[in-house]
Amino acid sequence: MSVKYVPVQWNPNKYVYDAVLLVCVVLYIFVFLELGTADASVTQPINGAIVRMRAFGSCAFLMLSVILAIGPLARLDRRFLPLLYNRRHFGVMTFAVALTHAVYVLGWYFAFSPTDPLVALLTANTAYGQVLGFPFEVFGIAALLVLAILAATSHDFWLSFLSPPVWKSLHLLIYPAYAAVVAHVGLGYLQDATNPAFALLFGGAAMAVGALHLAAWLCCPAEPTVADEWVAAGDAGDIPDGRAVIVRLSPSERAAVFRNGRTLSAVSNACAHQNGPLGEGRIVYGCITCPWHGFQYRPEDGCSPAPFTEKIPTYDLKLEGRTVLVRRTAHPPGTRVEPTPLPEDVA
Amino acid sequence: MVATLLQIAEIYLWIGAAVAAVFLVWGIDRVEPNAAGAYVFRPLLIPGILLLWPLVLWRCWVLVRGENEACRHRPPRRAQHAVAIVLALAIPVILMGALLVRQNRPLERPAELLAPPAEAPAAAPAAPVAPEAAEGEAGQ
Known part of the structure; x- marks a missing residue:
């Protein structure tokens, strides 16, 4: 609140929230790697590096889906309000997971040439004029940049300094970022995914986020019609x-x-x-x-x-x-x- | 082109670093009373200033001019509703588009990598034919 700023405002509830979150992320990554690396080897199309980047990428997508679902859920049912609490730590952790995914991508697909990995990432595919084979990486880069901005401005100082309306407007970028992530996965991994479970999980999560926002919007009270004082x-x-x-x-x-x-x-x-x-x-x-x-x-x-x-x-x-x-x-x-x-x- | 863009981004970040240095050492105490005497949290602000230094400069200008309280309690609710609805409509469009351009359906049986055809057994070498006999056959 309006006392001297500290690096992180933790309290017992936030410790529990963050600990549960961390355990869930570690468990998800562990299970994904255990299941995914069974057949992966350097002699196969799917190797360990690719499984790791998919583990972190899918984890970041699911985390972002949950973050976006919490708001309308809490509006529709007050029992979800505790999830809203401390959502900023959730966002920062999502950025960390998404960044790990990006580091794995750069370290595998673009690391074995004299070209700078970032330049290679942006120049490897320039087919911007077509949908099939569109360079889906740019959607991921855009979403990661937004997540970086939101994580970097998550401290209470930014709320006070920017004022809540400006801060809130800035954080509305999460919506186009989510759309970019859906496009990133849809035009990327979904194009050659052979596991229907992934397609169902991905599509289901994205559609649930959209449906919850529609439901919360429909449940909003109507505008006052009388222009009285x-x-x-x-x-x-x-x-x-x-x-x-x-x-x-x-x-x-x-x-x-x-x-x-x-x-x-x-x-x-x-x-x-x-x-x-x-x-x-x-x-x-x-x-x-x-x-x-x-x-x-x-x-x-x-x-x-x-x-x-x-x-x-x-x-x-x-x-x-x-x-x-x-x-x-x-x-x-x-x-x-x-x-x-x-x-x-x-x- | 891409290299130039990355160079511009690098310059942008360097300017952000300069703004961060000045703001965190000198400016922050003038515009944010709760930051006075609090120093440990300041390094956490560096990434945000690097990314958003034009916004930081604008807010400093607004705060110095004392325009902070205007509309402070009016969140951009209409914008949020509009953006959320656009997202809700965009998601199925993106998903359907992605599935339409896919060259096979997700539930289709994946293409199989066929094994190369087995090599035919090597033919037994033909018996040598006498040159005269060969010529005779050709002449018939």
Whole structure:
């Protein structure tokens, strides 16, 4: 949070998350190599070097698929939220695995000539004018470059320095990168793969990622149609204690209306840290707690408790009967708004 | 052409290294209060500055001018939805395209490497024919 930066912000939960991740990666590589090198030898078309590069390449693809599936899964079902937590370490590890794949490729296919391996990689196939035999390597290079940028900007400093919207925009590059990876595998290994299990695994994972994003998009709440200054957030009795309802104020702005005991308060739904969905979090020890990384804010003024200094915008609230209304215009971050008491007839 | 591109990339990275040196030693304390007195994490920023130094310079300019808070709480949600939907539609197109250009189907029986044909047994050497007899046969 807003204290002195450290190289890596680990805590017991993150240790467990990273350890599980690492064990899964090592197990996958180990099993792939054990199964794949049974018939590989230097006298065969598939040798040990190729099996190793395929092990790391397929591992990176599956990791990237899981990373992209976590977001819509968490939106569709809150039980997946813990997977969202610490997703940046997941991304950095994916880059490391993808880089290992690239190093193996350079060290096998392009290492045995006087030409620089990078030059050889980019000049070995220049058939850009045709689909069949297209130099699929460029898709992999583009995706690896994006993964490098995302991994290099994963530290909290970059979020604060670039601001969450700029950081988030930069990290949207993960979507074209994934499309590039699908093209890289589709025009590369898939062209001569003889094992149907791989084609099914690859196609299934890619299609699942696409389907989950479509499903999450279809489940989004509709746009508010009334252009009033006040937007209805629903019945006050429908907000559980310590939880919130999310109301869309404009295409780019949402507010979270929290119930804290017998009062209601509205704050921006975007966490100051990474623009996480605060309205999907809950109130812990009197503070709104972001479900993504645990950043906290007081409901009445949107300020983080000392010594932290994050602030989020607050909104005016009013009641019409039992219906909660939120004013569209936000107060500047950190502005105190007196909490609105719940109606007497709400339990 | 490729060698020139790689040379340009190398120059880009060298400029990034110069920006990183200045930014991490001097500039970061001016634009990021939480970095004051924190030095161990700074080497971790080097790869990002090498890759994105024009963005770093732009953000420094924005922060020095005090324009940091504008739209800070408005994530690019619309863009994210649009990009996610494009990805969801692009994936089946790419997969189908890749399968269409493939020269055999994934479930087809793979081509077999045929063994070279066995060599025919060497023919027994013909009995030598007397030159006269050969000439006689040719003349008939």
